[in-house]
Amino acid sequence: MSTKSTGEEQSEETVSGARSADARVEESQESGSVQGVDHAPPRPSQVVGTATTVLGAFVTVVFTPLAVPFGIAGAGVFAAGLLVTYSTRWLTIGTAMILTGSLISGAYGALTPEVMILAVGAVFVGWDAGQHGIAVGEQLGRRARTDRNQLVHISATTLVTALVGALSYLVSLFGRGGRPGPAVATVVVGVLVLTWLYRL
Amino acid sequence: MDIVSLGRRAGIALGTIALGLGIVFLFAPGQAAAVPVTVLVVDVAAVVAVVLGLWAVRQRLKGGSRRISVPDVEFRLATPTPGDEIDEKVYRMTELREGTLEYREQIYERVRDVAVSVLRQRRDCSREEAEGLLERGEWTADDHAAAFLTSRGSGGGGQSLVTQVVDRFTDRESAYEQQLRATAGEIEALAGYSDEPGTDRTGNSGDSEGPDAMASDVFSRDVEANRVADDVLYFGTLTTGHWSGIAAFSLFALAVGLLTSQPAILLASALGVGLAGYARVGTPPALTNLAVTRTVSDESPEPGAEIDVSVTVENEGSSFMPDLSFVDRVPPTMSVVEGSPRLGTALRPGGRASFSYRVRVTRGEHDWPLQVIGRDLSGSAEREAEIEPETPVSCAPRLETVVDAPVRLQTSVYEGEVKTKTGGSGLEFFSLRDYQPGDPESRINWKEFARTGEFTTIDFREERAARVVLLFDCRESSYVSSTPGEMDALNRSIEAAYDVFASLTDQGHLVGLAAYNGVPCWLGPSTGSMHRQRAREVFAEHPAMSALPPSLAAKDEGRYVDPMVHIRRQLPSNTQLFLFSPLADDYTHEVARRLHSSGHLVTVISPNPTAGRTPGQRVARLERRVRVRRLRDHGIRVVDWETDESLGLALEYARKRWQA
Numbered sequence: 001m002s003t004k005s006t007g008e009e010q011s012e013e014t015v016s017g018a019r020s021a022d023a024r025v026e027e028s029q030e031s032g033s034v035q036g037v038d039h040a041p042p043r044p045s046q047v048v049g050t051a052t053t054v055l056g057a058f059v060t061v062v063f064t065p066l067a068v069p070f071g072i073a074g075a076g077v078f079a080a081g082l083l084v085t086y087s088t089r090w091l092t093i094g095t096a097m098i099l100t101g102s103l104i105s106g107a108y109g110a111l112t113p114e115v116m117i118l119a120v121g122a123v124f125v126g127w128d129a130g131q132h133g134i135a136v137g138e139q140l141g142r143r144a145r146t147d148r149n150q151l152v153h154i155s156a157t158t159l160v161t162a163l164v165g166a167l168s169y170l171v172s173l174f175g176r177g178g179r180p181g182p183a184v185a186t187v188v189v190g191v192l193v194l195t196w197l198y199r200l
Numbered sequence: 201m202d203i204v205s206l207g208r209r210a211g212i213a214l215g216t217i218a219l220g221l222g223i224v225f226l227f228a229p230g231q232a233a234a235v236p237v238t239v240l241v242v243d244v245a246a247v248v249a250v251v252l253g254l255w256a257v258r259q260r261l262k263g264g265s266r267r268i269s270v271p272d273v274e275f276r277l278a279t280p281t282p283g284d285e286i287d288e289k290v291y292r293m294t295e296l297r298e299g300t301l302e303y304r305e306q307i308y309e310r311v312r313d314v315a316v317s318v319l320r321q322r323r324d325c326s327r328e329e330a331e332g333l334l335e336r337g338e339w340t341a342d343d344h345a346a347a348f349l350t351s352r353g354s355g356g357g358g359q360s361l362v363t364q365v366v367d368r369f370t371d372r373e374s375a376y377e378q379q380l381r382a383t384a385g386e387i388e389a390l391a392g393y394s395d396e397p398g399t400d401r402t403g404n405s406g407d408s409e410g411p412d413a414m415a416s417d418v419f420s421r422d423v424e425a426n427r428v429a430d431d432v433l434y435f436g437t438l439t440t441g442h443w444s445g446i447a448a449f450s451l452f453a454l455a456v457g458l459l460t461s462q463p464a465i466l467l468a469s470a471l472g473v474g475l476a477g478y479a480r481v482g483t484p485p486a487l488t489n490l491a492v493t494r495t496v497s498d499e500s501p502e503p504g505a506e507i508d509v510s511v512t513v514e515n516e517g518s519s520f521m522p523d524l525s526f527v528d529r530v531p532p533t534m535s536v537v538e539g540s541p542r543l544g545t546a547l548r549p550g551g552r553a554s555f556s557y558r559v560r561v562t563r564g565e566h567d568w569p570l571q572v573i574g575r576d577l578s579g580s581a582e583r584e585a586e587i588e589p590e591t592p593v594s595c596a597p598r599l600e601t602v603v604d605a606p607v608r609l610q611t612s613v614y615e616g617e618v619k620t621k622t623g624g625s626g627l628e629f630f631s632l633r634d635y636q637p638g639d640p641e642s643r644i645n646w647k648e649f650a651r652t653g654e655f656t657t658i659d660f661r662e663e664r665a666a667r668v669v670l671l672f673d674c675r676e677s678s679y680v681s682s683t684p685g686e687m688d689a690l691n692r693s694i695e696a697a698y699d700v701f702a703s704l705t706d707q708g709h710l711v712g713l714a715a716y717n718g719v720p721c722w723l724g725p726s727t728g729s730m731h732r733q734r735a736r737e738v739f740a741e742h743p744a745m746s747a748l749p750p751s752l753a754a755k756d757e758g759r760y761v762d763p764m765v766h767i768r769r770q771l772p773s774n775t776q777l778f779l780f781s782p783l784a785d786d787y788t789h790e791v792a793r794r795l796h797s798s799g800h801l802v803t804v805i806s807p808n809p810t811a812g813r814t815p816g817q818r819v820a821r822l823e824r825r826v827r828v829r830r831l832r833d834h835g836i837r838v839v840d841w842e843t844d845e846s847l848g849l850a851l852e853y854a855r856k857r858w859q860a
Binding site: 103121132138143152168172186193 | 217219269462463466469474
């Protein structure tokens with residue numbers, strides 16, 4: 001069916017050049033409207049960002065009733081920021097709420113270290129994907145092809161988060177058996193100073 | 201080295217030492233006893249962490265996330281609509297409370313002038329009578345409109361403070377706007393100009409599909425450029441703040457973790473610190489190793505044609521470029537009709553990517569850069585560069601047409617196609633007259649001689665070529681359009697002029713070009729293929745006919761040229777003029793009248809750029825109609841060319857009207 005129709009079109013074109021020129025003019029008039037630019041974040045980062053953030057929020061929320069409002073509200077604000085308002089500020093506020101929820105859960109001892117790493121890591125990946133998506137949307141828009149740099153960016157963040165998470169987890173496993181308080185404290189002071197100086 | 205960076209280095213050294221010691225202690229618990237740790241120390245550390253965390257939050261809120269901005273290159277340059285300046289004044293008056301008295305006075309004057317002109321035409325009365333009618337408010341049944349145009353009301357006013365406050369907060373139109381709208385509506389009704397009032401009330405906000413960035417930021421870059429290679433300009437780097445805020449979380453988590461002694465939270469804090477470090481290490485890639493090739497489907501297209509542009513970029517360096525954004529900075533006179541001139545990609549060494557789009561071109565020489573934004577892997581730093589691939593597109597009209605442009609009865613001495621009202625040699629019978637010595641033998645009426653024996657001579661209708669100059673009003677006020685994204689009146693005029701020029705030369709007339717603007721432009725009436733070629737060059741390249749408004753085009757030799765002096769000095773006698781102008785102000789009206797009264801027949805071809813979305817635009821539309829009317833009263837032909845009409849059609853209607 002489809003091959004037949006293309007064959008007909010071709011023969012028409014060869015039969016009369018004038019007609020095909022007319023057809024081209026018509027076509028160009030149809031497509032002649034100006035292509036705008038849609039500054040929405042591209043779909044992949046919207047999907048990845050929302051999905052991982054909701055996952056992270058769910059994991060932190062599910063163990064502690066007190067964290068539930070933070071998780072739900074945070075995920076809501078985040079999703080609205082990424083899907084509706086395209087604002088990094090909303091993303092950050094949403095993320096901050098979810099992370100507050102996770103700290104509350106953690107403070108009650110409701111989360112095992114494994115779950116905590118998973119949840120916080122997922123929230124970070126979602127936040128990063130969402131922000132990147134909004135930046136790409138602002139600069140390139142949704143009509144442009146942007147799959148490759150999104151893919152590279154999101155996978156790099158995921159990989160780094162997984163690596164850092166795994167490393168911290170291994171260190172914590174090592175230190176779990178009877179850590180000397182002073183040693184931990186010294187590490188903490190070092191981390192504190194370095195974080196502050198490398199602050200972002 | 202200043203004190204801050206010195207302290208910073210010391211701090212980094214201290215932190216590293218502490219971290220190292222701590223790890224040593226973890227492995228060798230015996231040594232740790234030397235460090236005094238109490239609950240108090242832990243609490244203090246937590247408090248410090250919280251304070252620093254708050255500081256980091258503040259920084260995030262202050263800085264937010266910044267990105268290198270990219271203009272909407274897809275759209276044409278946005279041009280204003282006549283009357284926008286009135287709306288601007290109304291806005292300043294009612295919303296910003298600026299210049300209330302003078303703006304009110306200016307708007308009042310304009311509206312009143314229009315009303316007087318319309319009244320004089322419609323009621324067939326003198327200026328004094330019309331002013332009297334306005335003064336007494338007897339011209340309309342609408343109270344608002346009548347009050348608006350009395351000298352006491354002098355443009356509305358007199359509303360209570362309460363209404364003003366309510367208007368401000370309810371986002372309603374102010375009383376002034378309501379009065380102005382009512383007045384514009386009443387004058388329109390009086391002029392017999394029926395346009396459903398309020399049909400495009402929403403049109404104000406309906407322009408969302410148009411470009412939102414005004415042209416100025418397409419051109420002006422406040423960042424200093426730095427040429428790093430023959431065709432690459434660097435615009436500096438930017439710290440995006442993409443990960444900013446993660447340190448705050450780490451610090452809070454540290455504090456909570458210390459206070460509650462929960463290992464899970466300390467772990468989350470460590471994750472945050474790790475990611476903060478990741479965000480720190482990257483630097484944006486060097487963009488000098490990008491090879492860009494741009495190909496166009498047609499390097500010398502016709503104006504209005506659509507050409508395909510495809511751009512291929514290749515990473516010729518040896519390092520991975522993880523995050524690249526390419527935006528082809530299509531000139532503001534072109535619009536993208538298919539595809540997107542943008543691409544986001546990642547390029548490994550030797551990797552290449554391409555994108556293509558289709559643009560509609562306008563006349564002129566075009567050469568445009570490719571904007572590249574390179575980010576590091578974590579997205580925390582951006583570098584902007586411009587690469588200039590050498591792909592000039594030169595677009596000149598072919599000057600061939602099927603449109604038939606009507607000339608008037610003012611001719612040159614050359615043979616041509618205009619049937620004059622004088623007798624002489626020719627084809628068509630014109631008249632009989634007495635023989636005068638020297639008349640050619642062939643034109644003697646021999647039959648008459650045979651019958652009566654007297655010599656008479658037959659005159660035929662002389663057919664002459666007309667001498668025509670196409671004159672363009674290229675001042676800033678001609679760059680107007682009825683909607684912001686549409687082609688402006690001057691560019692429409694010039695595109696229409698291709699047809700008129702070609703049609704007139706095809707008919708054997710002598711055609712010239714002229715424009716008035718900051719730059720004098722004159723191509724005397726002539727004919728022949730060389731002349732046609734020169735005309736193409738003028739259309740395509742002459743700065744006076746730039747596709748961009750003078751305020752945005754290259755700023756050279758911007759001096760005032762008086763068309764009265766510049767054109768009239770060069771204009772041969774017996775030359776007709778086709779004057780292209782949107783008639784958006786009184787100046788061109790005056791030009792047309794003066795040229796007409798100095799013996800040139802003038803045909804004004806006026807693309808209509810007016811719209812009726814706002815009161816101001818409606819007033820401007822009325823003003824233009826009054827101008828058209830006054831020109832016609834002076835015997836000047838005016839082709840009122842609507843936006844959605846082809847010029848051929850407009851000329852056909854006009855011809856019918858002139859013949860009737």
